[in-house]
Amino acid sequence: MATSNDILKIDTPENVTFDYDVAGIGSRFLAALVDTSIVLIMQVIILGSIFLLLSIVDGTAFLIDATGWILALLGLISFILLWGYYIGFELFWNGQTPGKRWIGLRVIRVDGTPITVSESIIRNLVRIVDLLPFAYGVGVVTMFVNENSRRLGDITAGTVVVYDRKQSDFQELASLKSGRFESRTLQGELPPGFPIEKLTPHDLEIIEEFLVRRVDLSNRQTLARHLLQVIVTRLGLAEGSVDLDMAESILAGIYRTIRTNKPE
Secondary structure (H helix, E strand, O other): OEEEOOEEEEEOOOOOEEEEEEOOHHHHHHHHHHHHHHHHHHHHHHHHHHHHHHHHHOHHHHHHHOHHHHHHHHHHHHHHHHHHHHHHHHHHOOOOOHHHHHHOEEEEEOOOOEOOHHHHHHHHHOHHHHOOOOOOHHHHHHHHHOOOOOOHHHHHHOEEEEEOOOOOOHHHHHHOOOOOOOHHHOOOOOOOOOOHHHOOHHHHHHHHHHHHHHHHOOOHHHHHHHHHHHHHHHHOOOOOOOOHHHHHHHHHHHHHHHHHOOOO
């Protein structure tokens, strides 16, 4: 792995390089501002509703007698909202929260693969340290000195925040020009129901690069499986839904289907 001019370069064992634009402090601050505002609004609505309900049902005397329990409950709810919000969205939206999605950012592992439950939990639990002494003080300092603008949570979890590549629809992918070979001559099989509409231009470029160079690769089957696994994982497909033993044929089928704009 290497960085250059805010570009994260990830070299796979198969000598294929993936480039990612590292998110800077400014864009991450805007995303954090959006997410923090949403969390605060959620807390005000939920906690305010609880206070209102308790005061109506049991009266002021109950609130005074059970102050300790109420404060503990409110603290627990605040914790769940704050950390559950980030962890839940990052897992459900593949490394994005509403703020990150709006700004166009995504959290990934430093090896370029999607984050898992453990990385999301770790990076968000360490958030409490990044927030010190206030307004992400520690986090901002850490991002300034780190070459990939990673806060402590990212360093601990082995993650990095990058700019999300633009999602394109099927028609846009099909219209991308390429003169390296005629896609209609490719022999391949597209798995039934494969969500090609979720693929990005970068996905297509990587597949094309493999198909062009595959005859010169001694480990072409291993590389094909690796590339397909990365795509399957990012798309959130169920394990076993795609036969990795047919990886090269599937990659060719994906490429041919998109380039010819005619589902097989």
